[in-house]
Amino acid sequence: MKIRVGFGYDVHAFVADRELWLGGIRIEHSMGLQGHSDADVLIHAICDALLGAANMRDIGYHFPDTAEEYEGIDSKVLLYETMELLRDAGYTLGNIDATIAAEKPKLNPHIPLMKQTLAEVMGVDVEDISIKATTTEKLGFTGRQEGIAAYATVLIQK
Numbered sequence: 719m720k721i722r723v724g725f726g727y728d729v730h731a732f733v734a735d736r737e738l739w740l741g742g743i744r745i746e747h748s749m750g751l752q753g754h755s756d757a758d759v760l761i762h763a764i765c766d767a768l769l770g771a772a773n774m775r776d777i778g779y780h781f782p783d784t785a786e787e788y789e790g791i792d793s794k795v796l797l798y799e800t801m802e803l804l805r806d807a808g809y810t811l812g813n814i815d816a817t818i819a820a821e822k823p824k825l826n827p828h829i830p831l832m833k834q835t836l837a838e839v840m841g842v843d844v845e846d847i848s849i850k851a852t853t854t855e856k857l858g859f860t861g862r863q864e865g866i867a868a869y870a871t872v873l874i875q876k
């Protein structure tokens with residue numbers, strides 16, 4: 719069996735008048751994230767980790783932010799399509815471990831639904847998806863609530 723690991727990182731800036739989408743769900747907050755898509759920073763980090771593990775470039779290579787078809791797109795569609803690319807190459811998911819760095823909002827209450835949602839989109843067991851949240855103790859751009867960062871590691875196998 720071939721086992722590979724991948725790492726993904728993404729950042730999106732907070733702006734007013736946008737919905738906040740994280741881990742495939744909408745979260746009530748005073749600001750949302752700026753982006754060409756729905757700016758779901760966690761899903762983008764997971765897509766990059768999956769593509770990296772398979773040595774298949776990155777999210778912007780497959781879904782360019784210059785393409786009209788991806789404008790405002792639900793990132794769950796990009797995650798589904800990323801999983802299709804991996805499946806076509808013969809890979810299955812081992813597990814995902816992800817961390818969201820955000821001063822606010824409080825994310826713990828939303829994590830079970832994020833995990834359930836992503837597991838359904840990816841067609842994997844919810845037990846294979848771990849999502850954690852951390853503040854950055856008011857330090858840096860996340861600490862100043864200028865944006866959110868997300869990190870993901872994945873294991874895939876074939």
Ligand SMILES: Nc1ccn([C@@H]2O[C@H](COP(=O)(O)O)[C@@H](O)[C@H]2O)c(=O)n1
Pocket residue numbers: 819820821822823824825826827851852853854855
């Ligand atoms: N946006 C966030 C950030 C953190 N949490 C939870 O709070 C715990 C403590 O955060 P620290 O940054 O002080 O480590 C953290 O472990 C998370 O469980 C959260 O829910 N939402």
Ligand SMILES: C[C@@]1(CO)OP(=O)(O)OP(=O)(O)OC[C@H]1O
Pocket residue numbers: 728752753754755756757758762777778779781782783784788789790791
């Ligand atoms: C998802 C895509 C495509 O809509 O756009 P953004 O929402 O701007 O996200 P980013 O993580 O900057 O890059 C990937 C993009 O190609």
